[in-house]
Amino acid sequence: MININKDIELIKENIECDRVKVVRFEEKIKNNNRKEYKLNIICCSFDNEQDLKDYWRIIVDNVALYIQSxxxxxxxxxxxxxxxxxxxxxxxxxxKIEQDKYSSRKIIIKKAMPESEEKLKSVVNKRLFYFNIEKAVNNFSILEILNNCEKEFYEYIDSRDLLKDENIDEIVNILNKNNLGGDFIE
Structure with a gap:
């Protein structure tokens, strides 16, 4: 992640609050096609909610105008x-802020912005790029789930050696009757 100091004053344009701190980073990413592109990450620190409420839209507008454009x-x-x-x-x-769809993805972190650039980068990396995905340990069978939850459907499938085209209508009827197929199965 590279710290980009240019444009900081433009991002802060029209903000009448000296306590707002802004830091900008670019992160280079290579996609599967080996083409490189950049993520633009703008971090803003606010001391109080009122300042955030008053100035967040101005920051978003300035980012759209001076960086995104x-x-x-x-x-x-x-x-x-x-x-x-x-x-x-x-x-x-x-x-309201995080759901705003204009220009950029907005994220709120409920803590003070770290003073050191290294710690700030660590927080940003954890928030944007770290995924803790654990493989489920449970071994289960779809047939077991159907047997427990959708007995009629399970019994129908279990009673057939092979499903043939003529059985499809019966399967659709069972799914529709039990609301398993949604509104799209006819």
Whole structure:
């Protein structure tokens, strides 16, 4: 992750609050085609909720105008992240900001922005790039689940040695009767 100091003053344009701190990073990514593109990550620190409420949209607009508008690759346009650091925020404002679809992905981290660049990069990396996916240990069988939850469907399938085209109508009827097939099976 590379710290980009240029454009910081443009991002802070029209913000009448000296306590707002802004840091910008670019992260180079190689996709499966071995083509390289950049993620733009803008971190903003707010001391209080009122300042965030007053200025978050201005920051988003400035990022769209001064950073996003200069991006040439479509994939880069969709990979602009604005991370707001604040110790305390009400859930309504958090939801409003994070669900805003304009320009960029907005993320709120409920803690103070780390002072050191190294710690900040670590927090950002964990939030954006770290996935803790564990393989399920449970061994289960789909037939066992059907036997327990959808007895009629299980018995129908179990009673057939091979499913033939003429059996499909009966399967569809069972699925529709039990609301398993949704509204699309006819």
């Amino acid at each position: 200069k991006l040439e690759k479509v994939i880069e346009l969709y990979n602009v992240y604005i991370i707001f650091f604040i110790d305390d925020i009400n859930e309504e404002l958090l939801y």
